[in-house]
Amino acid sequence: MGHVQALRLWQSSELPEDRSFRESIHYSGRKTARAKSEYRRLQILEATLRIAARDGLRGIKHRAVAREAKVPLASTTYYFRDINELISDSFMLFAEKAREELSHFYDTINLVLDSIPDETRRRGGEGRSELATRLTAITTAYLAEQFSERREQVLAEQVFLMESLRDERLADLARSYRSAWIAGLEQILQRLDSPAPARDASLLVNVVLGLGYDTMLNQRVADAKTLEQSVHRIICMILGL
Numbered sequence: 286m287g288h289v290q291a292l293r294l295w296q297s298s299e300l301p302e303d304r305s306f307r308e309s310i311h312y313s314g315r316k317t318a319r320a321k322s323e324y325r326r327l328q329i330l331e332a333t334l335r336i337a338a339r340d341g342l343r344g345i346k347h348r349a350v351a352r353e354a355k356v357p358l359a360s361t362t363y364y365f366r367d368i369n370e371l372i373s374d375s376f377m378l379f380a381e382k383a384r385e386e387l388s389h390f391y392d393t394i395n396l397v398l399d400s401i402p403d404e405t406r407r408r409g410g411e412g413r414s415e416l417a418t419r420l421t422a423i424t425t426a427y428l429a430e431q432f433s434e435r436r437e438q439v440l441a442e443q444v445f446l447m448e449s450l451r452d453e454r455l456a457d458l459a460r461s462y463r464s465a466w467i468a469g470l471e472q473i474l475q476r477l478d479s480p481a482p483a484r485d486a487s488l489l490v491n492v493v494l495g496l497g498y499d500t501m502l503n504q505r506v507a508d509a510k511t512l513e514q515s516v517h518r519i520i521c522m523i524l525g526l
Contacts, residue, residue: 329350329360329364330375331354332353332354334437335353336349337444338437339440342444345372373454379438380465390427391473394423398476401416408524429512443494471486477524
């Protein structure tokens with residue numbers, strides 16, 4: 286599948302309700318005929334992501350990427366038409382990796398919801414406070430890992446999303462990336478009887494992005510206690526507590 290076709294997969298502003306988050310984003314840039322060639326192509330994309338996190342998009346140059354990936358300079362122009370395609374494809378690869386991590390997180394949340402009574406899932410039902418505590422623990426652990434162990438990934442995300450405000454080519458990808466993130470969260474909020482699951486999902490995504498930005502800005506490991514308190518407050522508001 287070519288780059289243009291891959292880009293079209295990202296450009297739907299609304300995802301059908303019956304499409305799961307797991308299906309909503311899938312990296313499908315230009316494919317290569319041999320496994321060795323595909324491996325080299327992925328080497329280049331991974332190197333591009335590292336440079337984006339370290340130096341921003343301004344640091345993504347053919348020579349810099351080739352040096353980071355430890356491949357011949359000609360490889361970067363062989364597999365990618367230009368720098369714009371290299372940046373777009375690296376953003377798609379980043380989103381696919383993020384999708385996999387979020388899918389595991391959402392699966393964990395859904396397992397918790399599967400295990401509780403229907404009454405607890407209903408707004409105003411018994412056991413919502415205990416549910417908030419369980420969801421807080423899971424969410425805090427996930428975010429703490431993202432902000433600490435996966436700092437480079439969070440930095441790359443911030444770089445791509447900020448640059449998308451200036452570059453319309455990246456803006457289409459950023460909007461679809463965000464829509465997919467929201468879609469999976471909206472499904473969970475529907476199960477939790479949110480009166481406005483789409484709105485609440487969007488608000489939660491904004492809060493998480495803000496938390497990530499704050500952590501990166503202050504160049505510190507996320508304070509677990511403060512993070513837990515923030516997450517618990519947000520979840521209580523979402524659950525109507």
